Amino acid sequence: MSSMFSSSSDFNADITNWETSSVTDMSYMFYRTSNFGSNLMNWDTSSVTDMSDMFSSSATFGSDVSKWNTSSVTDMSSMFAYSSSFGSDVSDWDTSSVTNMYSIFRVSSSFLIPHVFCWNLDNLIPKLDFSFNSFIDNVYIDCSCIFQQEIHNHTLLMERINDVVENPKCCWPTRSKITCSSIFDSAPPLSTEAGRFLLSDPGVPAATKAALEDENSVAAQALDWVMNDDVNVAYGLGGVGAMESDEAKLNLKQRFAAASIGLSFDSDGFTNSDGWMTEKDVCEWTGIQCGQPIQGVDGGAGARNLQDVNVVGKINLSDNNVVGVLPIEISIFSEVTELILFTNKISGPIPLELFDLTKLAVLDLYDNKLSGVIPEDLGKLTNLSNLYLSKNNFSGQLPAAFGQLSKLEQIWINENDLTGPILDSFGDMENLQSLLLSQNDFTGGLPENFANLQLLETLDLDENRDLFYSATDRTFPLFLLDMPALTRLSMREVFLTGEIPTMSQGKFPKLQILHLDANKFTGSLSNNIAWIQSLERLTLSNNVQLGGNIPRDLGEMPALKVLDLSGCQFDGEIPAKLSRAAMLEQIYLNENYLTGAIPSEIGDLNELFILKFENNSGITAVPNEVCDLGLQTLMGGCDVDCACCDDVCLRR
16 A cells, blocks of 8 residues: 555545555555545554555644554654644554654644653664754654663663653653654655665666665765755755655755765865865866756755756866775766866776766876776777876776777876787777877787778887787888878887888878887888978987988988987987988987087087987087087087087086
């Protein structure tokens, strides 16, 4: 019979003689009835165990139920809450089996006073929090027959009454009206309609629902805050019928989720904590961005904004001293498209529930302390375009689920402890523009289908020390030369061998940055390098078997700003034509076998501010034209003959 006449406004048939002896559940039976007047005095309720919310919010129920058999009832929570018509004397009810009376008379205006209830609360006492002289509206209950019992390791907060009687089931009026406060106070958050809504809502993670049962969990504390400390939603969300509107459901879920984030991350410690854990609408909490309000509602302590459905669309708490683990309740914000938490101190694994945010376009967890594997559930984020997981402690191999993320444009997973092969599926991402894989432990070389990445602009493989060591072909991947959009290629310390490929017209058509330092290249540097006319930075340092003469055509590279050939085996003289690369700002030629004087033409490089050529025992002099540049750094060794060598050894 649960909810049988719930919210009925027109049913008023005579059901006086119904056979109810086998009924066990009458919860919500007359909830919010407004036109019900049948006399149920003779109903057999001996089998009923659940009467929670049975008469709550009823405006018309006035039947005499004083003789009902309630000996089997265990749950009377919110039974008469908010009722305005109930007047039956139930002082003789048998409550010896009841274990839950939370909020039984909450804000009830119908109980006839001065009924003196003499209920047996033996099973209920361990769950109550007693206090003196407490009351809600006009409802009182005499607990004078309960003395000095222990609950929660504390002596029952109750004054001994004069003329104490020893019978624990006595029923004596007292000079001070003593009440059982938790019978009248707000129900525990989880037993309210709001709590029950969260337990039933499919948008709330199962792990959260389980956590709500643990009063020490973040989820339980967040709900407690929403229902008891959050003055902005205390008006309405804690009462009967509170969860009937979509606006109320939205407000509850958003505040609950936001409070879970605040408690999990200790928002008091945020660099900017404006709005957090206050009565303000969550859309006014720093870092939470929403749509426009569609309705303003007076919340008592202040107006709250009711937003359009699922309005939290972006969470940005970047660089905000966020500390803790990612709360699974973030996933309740089902419409979030951007989750940006970079440069914080978030630790632990990524909870799988986060990947239920299927509308995410940007997931930015860069520069934190996250650990564990990157889960296969990542494949759920099919709308993801930007993924930033760099500078964490992720380990293990890349999940095959990357292959399901066809919209990805930016993948940053550098500076972790990832292992195994680079995924072939990366080569199928036709929208991919940036792929940062540096400072991991990838092996097996570079998949050839990377040649398909027509939009790829940045490829960073630095410091994957065994990347090509374990590959069948350890030479430079020639297909990279034909990638039309590539502007930055960084392959430092990846164990490439063989010769640097000869360039020709049309190769690397847009390349601006080429880093090939600390590999195992051999042979010489081709004169055809100048075909890369867009190149701004060329660094080949610490390839200890790369040598020969410095190509003269480097001077034919109009965009070149940085040239680093240090730590190799280049010999001969520095070509004077290098001065024709008018944009040069930094030249590193140290630790080679170069000879002769620095060409005076180098003095024509007006943009130059660093020139290093120390540890080249064959270089003899620096001309005045170079000294006249007034370089920020000029290092050539103390034995070089030049007009400005007096302080060369001191400029470091």
